[in-house]
């Protein structure tokens with residue numbers, strides 16, 4: 211049976227018809243229109259075939275089903291109301307202590323990438339190893355930052371919030387130099403942390419290996435490299451790619467290099483760590499160089515220079531190419547030689563103070579620094595320096611802490627347009643050549659201690675990466691200088707907490723293969739396809755005139 215076509219014919223009517231056929235067409239149309247109108251007025255509806263009725267009902271039900279499907283996808287599978295947990299880690303570094311507050315949704319504890327930093331507090335004053343002469347003051351120095359954490363974390367959760375303190379190279383050196391002072395510092399720190407309203411979980415010196423490993427875990431966790439669900443899992447299993455990033459950490463007193471090498475080698479087992487994370491095995495190379503953080507490296511350099519030049523020195527002043535021209539600094543020789551990093555040097559000098567005068571000569575500075583890296587003896591197939599095993603460099607590296615502070619100051623961290631090594635060198639060279647009075651005026655807002663050392667630090671970073679680890683022009687681009695990843699600082703603290711709270715499972719936790727977003731997206735896509743198919747079927751059965759005549 212024919213349906214009422216009046217209005218549709220009007221809509222699709224081709225303009226400009228004036229022939230006899232048009233007139234007859236118009237007559238037919240007006241007759242149909244009148245019939246249709248009469249039917250509507252008298253209430254007699256045109257009859258539909260059963261097939262069409264069923265199709266219409268089916269179409270209506272399908273539309274309902276699609277709406278229901280989307281509604282269920284959005285509501286049923288949406289993340290539950292957030293129940294937040296907190297954790298605190300204090301990074302007791304050689305130059306200063308930082309307190310970090312992390313938070314994560316309780317029900318997602320074992321997922322990757324859910325923990326994030328919500329607060330950072332810089333402790334006033336020196337690092338805790340700087341309290342060796344007033345050990346009882348080390349703990350109280352942390353009080354202000356602990357109070358800040360109390361404000362960030364809801365009070366009803368204070369008791370269940372774990373607090374950890376990890377001390378790094380400054381305390382490693384102090385414990386080599388004066389074990390009892392180091393113990394007293396740790397006791398003082400423990401006393402303060404126990405008196406805070408949180409759940410004290412320990413204050414200890416972490417090893418260089420742990421520092422390297424936890425830094426590597428942190429950045430790979432934050433970069434989502436351990437995530438192995440859904441499409442990424444499929445991709446990884448197809449390609450078997452090395453999906454982790456290496457970690458380069460530069461502190462004040464030590465530096466670490468950590469990465470997954472290409473080939474397995476048991477040449478130096480003390481440098482290898484084995485992890486099973488989220489169902490995957492990782493064999494990681496790590497090494498921590500004590501005394502090669504940038505402050506201790508400068509001390510080493512000054513002590514070496516002092517020793518080398520005493521015979522030719524007329525007075526106690528020393529020209530230093532790593533400081534800007536016009537810069538002057540006085541240092542106590544006994545302080546300089548106190549550190550275990552410099553104590554092997556000759557002790558007797560005819561003067562007690564050293565007057566340093568800057569020369570601002572980058573090339574000379576590099577040659578000077580080079581002496582810190584002994585490349586003569588390597589008992590393994592390949593070495594970094596000082597006879598330490600280093601497998602061939604592999605993959606991308608995230609470089610953080612002082613690597614980032616220094617390169618960021620020098621404007622050399624751009625990720626959008628990666629800067630070539632020769633450009634990096636020339637930038638540092640011209641920065642070193644600037645006279646101190648000019649640098650001080652231009653960067654008056656920066657602490658003098660930092661500012662005066664950026665020339666040395668830039669040169670030291672290049673020496674360490676180029677001469678020490680043998681990065682070249684080619685793989686330089688694989689180093690990414692990063693301060694934060696998302697809201698979290700790159701550093702060892704997050705990895706340390708993840709490990710101690712058992713938040714990184716060895717096996718992949720069972721869960722939906724798709725994220726909520728991908729699931730909803732897939733549902734919507736399927737629904738749209740379903741609607742399109744139904745529409746197509748309807749059009750096939752219905753065969754509207756416009757399609758039959760090829761008007762549309």
Ligand SMILES: Nc1ccn([C@@H]2O[C@H](COP(=O)(O)OP(=O)(O)OP(=O)(O)O)[C@@H](O)[C@H]2O)c(=O)n1
Pocket residue numbers: 302303304305306337378379380460461462463464465503504505611612615616659660
């Ligand atoms: N804006 C900044 C902040 C810090 N620094 C320097 O960076 C080094 C400290 O780096 P950091 O990673 O904080 O070292 P620590 O953790 O204190 O030392 P370590 O890890 O060796 O214990 C210090 O030399 C400090 O002078 C800098 O040049 N510019």
Ligand SMILES: [Ca+2]
Pocket residue numbers: 303304378460461462611
């Ligand atoms: Ca550090």
